[in-house]
Each structure stands twice: as structure tokens, then as C-alpha cells.
Amino acid sequence: MPGIHAPRPAVRRTVLAAGTLAAALLGGCGADHAGMGHGMSAPAAGSSSVTSFNDTDVMFIQMMIPHHQQAVRMSDLAVTRAGDARVKELAAQIKAEQRPEIATMLDWLDAFKQPTLAPTGMDMGHGPDHGAMAGMATEAQLKALSQASGTPFDKMFLTLMIAHHQGALTMADQELVDGTNPLARQLAQQVVNSQSTEIATMRSVLDRL
Template sequence: MSTRTIARRAALAGATLTAALALAACGGGHSAGSGHDMPGTGAPASASPGASASFGDADVMFAQMMIPHHQQAVRMSELAESRAGDAEVRKLATQIKAAQAPEIATMTGWLTAWGRPVPSGGPSGGHLPGMDHGMPGMMSDADMAKLAAASGREFDRQFLTMMIAHHEGAITMAKQEIAGGANADAEAMAQQIVTAQRSEIDTMRKILGRL
């Protein structure tokens, strides 16, 4: 798959996400004790102090979409451990996994505390039934299979190209949370994602340029 194709898919998915979040924002905000909790979600998991504070539909959507997005990035990074040929690619993959795995746990805690469904895991990332709006930068099952079948320099180039598009998608989602979120912790994480992943994109482009 070409870089242009991946970038075009990410852009189209980003436009879909923008519309979905705009609709979600109209749903207003909620608080932990507002009577909007959903049954059958289990007891609250460990979460940050601000997780149970005021939150809105945009915060819920941010967490529900960023969890599977991060899960896929972690899976891609795990593939790099045994398939990457370049030492800097392996180091970057380790860095991405170390940053995003704890964020998955934190966002899972938020959703549980808010009484909202948590996406289930999967080979290419988790999902929720009925979540039919696109996640920008998300790789397809075919993309993941192609990446898993590669090794050495071929893997490195595919990994970097896909992860750049993946990161750009995450930044799009994070910016939507910054603009429309109501929960301070979620907005802080979104800003952290923007800052960290912009820096990683710069690094990946430099590596890709020398391969």
C-alpha cells in the first residue's frame, strides 16, 4: 500500500470522525452520578482522581475510539520486536508501546468509572458493536496481515509508513477532544498525545528518509 493511499484513507476517516464528534457534542455533558450509568458494566476500575468528574459525550467517544487505536499501535510495535531490521525502528516501537499501553489502562478506567462500554480487544484493535464511524489512521486487517508477513528493511518501511498515518489519525482524534471535551484529565491526555506523537512522526520521517 502506498503512503498516498494510507494518507487518503486517514483523511477520509478524519472527516467522518469530525462529523461524529460534532453530533456527540450535542448530547451535552454528564457527571458520574447523573443517572446516565449503563447497567452491566461492572465495578469501577482504578482511574485517575478526575475520571469521575464532569464528562461529556465527546470524552466518552475519545476514550472509546482511542483505546482500540492505541491497541493497534501496540500490536504493530510488538511485531517490530521480532521483524524490524533497523535498531532505531525497534527502539521507537518499544517507546510507542511503553507510552500507549498505560494510556489504554487509564482510558479503560475512565470508561468504567463513567459507566460506559469499554471496547473489546481484537487482532487489529478493539471495537464496540455499532461503532461504524471511521477511526482516522486505523489499519485494516489486510494492512496488519501484510505488515506481519514482512521482515527486515521491508518491514521497517511498511511499519514507519503505517505508523506515521496512524499517529496522524490519533492527533486528529486528540485535537477533537481538546476542542470539545469536558473532562480535564481526558483533555490533558489528548494534549500529551498530540505533543508526543508529533515528535515521533518527525523521528519516523527521518528514519524513513535514510532507509
Template sequence: MFTDRSTTHRLALTVASGAGALVLLTACGNTGDATAGHEGMTSSAPAATTSAQPSASFNDADVMFAQMMIPHHEQAVEMAKLAATRASDAEVKELAAKIQAAQDPEMVTMTAWLTAWGKATMPEDGHGGHGMPGMMTEEDMVKLQDAKGKQFDRMFCELMIAHHEGAIEMAKTEQAQGANPEAKELAKTIETAQQAEIEQMRTILDRL
């Protein structure tokens, strides 16, 4: 009986040790941890896309990029919608429609990523501690809403250039610090598209 009891005890210890190791391995394998941004964890990442189903690997920079870019896009879309009834320049109207058409689906994509990652669409402390460059003030928005014709066209371009420059700054940060390939690819797309739009708006301003 003593031998059987000793054997049983050793077997229980072995099982417990194995379970503990399994738990440890599982915890270390959590790709949602903030340490997932290390280069080694993304070396074998698949080709980047802007799919609403992101790769499992992500880090805090990816989360912050999505949480900040969504409201940033929301304001750009709000600005763009004003152009339909307030702008007098056909190119301004066309560009505003293009901005809305591009950024609406990007917001849907980023919201889906945050859901898949188990993250809120806004940081727990709000955006108070994380400035979003290029965002208009409430006063700016009121002035834009009150403007019409050529005054609106100029103000829209000037404010949207600053807004785009802020988005490009955030996009560059994501490309440098993010881990998720889809998020980094979207950041690159935003940088490229909005830089081209900035150049277009500067050209518009030169002729207004």
C-alpha cells in the same frame, strides 16, 4: 378536627413539593449528562492530570474519545510488538518499544475512566458508525506481519505515521469538544508525543 386535617394536608403538599424540587435539582446536577460539555461546567475544573480517577464532569465527546482511542492504541501496540522480531533497524526497534510503553498504560487509564463514568469500553453500536482515522486494514496488518528487515522497517514507519496522524486528529477533537480535564490533558499528551514520533519516523525513512 377540620382545622387539623387541613393543616396536615398543607404540610403533606409542602413536603411533596420539596421532594420534587430535590429530585429535579439532583437530575439537573448529573454531570454525566451529555450537556456537561458546556463551558460553564468546566470553568472551575481542577488542574488536568492523566489520573485513573477522573473528575466527575464529562460529556459524550470524552466518552467517544476513550472508546475510540483504546482500540486505536491496541492496534498500534500490536504493530509495535512485531518490530521486536521483524525490524532490522535499531532505531525502529527502540521507537516501537517506546510506543508500546507509552500506549499500554494510556489504555489502562482510559478503560478506568469509562468504568468510573459507567460507560462501556465500546459504543453500543460498535465502531461501525464512528470511523477511527489512521487504522490499518486487515490486509495492511498481514503485509506488515509478513515483512522482515528493511522492508518491515519502511512499512512500519509509513503505516505508523498514518496511524499517529489519525490519533492526533482524534486528540484534537477531544481537546476542542471534551469536558473532562483529565481526558483533554491526555489528548494533548498524545498529540505532542505522537507528533514528535512522526517527525522521527520521517527522518528514519529518509535514511533507510
């Protein structure tokens, strides 16, 4: 895929300690983020008892990091430019969910010994890589969003974020079909659950404006 360092040939790799994985899945929920309840953490390596991940898991994490980063970037604009209180609340909720997930996914790639996207693949909103990451806003759209305020900003933000979330659902659905790593699949399911709900809410707010 353009802009992504190709994963190593072997599809399954032994890098996660099963005991640590179980603790992260079953006992980590106390480390809750606001509005999240994920409790997910970076896996540890070095145990003789291990689980594995495949290329779909790596691709999902590599692509979801910049996808989340753009959502946070868009949501940051709402602090000063949104006019509707519910839009501001939604933007704050998106940041509260996705910032910790970005940090977690970066830790996962480090543990998996896999790279992040190459610099040329970071801007998926236009150019040859556009089709690789569904829902990403273009730089032109982000510029227009940054120049809007009040109700025009609110409508543009909601329209772009709905499409952005729908792209995330597409990516998460693929992970749930073909991914094997329990933590990556857990995150994908969380994305489906939270962002499906947010799409419905954003559509409701957009209809009201």
C-alpha cells in the same frame, strides 16, 4: 456512530470527585511510566464536589483504546521483524507510552459508567466503520506487515505508523476543541505532544532507509 454504544442522552454527568481530580492532575506525576510522565489515574466517584464530562470525552476515550491497541499490536511485531535499531527503539517507546494509557482509559470508562466499543466496532481498519477512526491499518495491511522482515518491514511499519499517529492527532484535536473533562483533555494534549514528535522522527528514519 456505528460500532459504539450510544452514550446516555445527558451531555454532562457528575461522576468525578474534584479533590481526586486535582490530585491526579497536580500530584500524580510521581507515578511515571517510562518515557511518559503522565501521572494520570482513574477518577473516583461519590463526592458532593464533582466535575463533569461530555459525549466528546466519552467518544474520544472509546475510540482511542482500540486505536492504541492496534499501535501496540504493530509495535509488538517489530521486536522480531524490524531490522533497523531505531525502528525497534521507536516501537518500544510507543508500547511504553500506549499500554499504560490503554489501562488508564479503560479505568476512566469504568468510572464514567460508559461501555467500551461494541465488538463489531473493534476492527476499524475496513468495512462500514473505516471512516470512524482515522489512521487505522486494515487487516490486510497488518497481515502484510506480519509477513515482512528487515528493511521491508521497517519501511512498512513506519509508513503505517505515521498514518496511524496522524489519525490519533485528528482524534486528539477534536477532543481539545469540544471535550470538557480535564483528564481526557490532558491525555489528548499528551497524544499531540508525543505523537507529533514521533511522526517527525519516523519520517526522518524512513527517509534514511
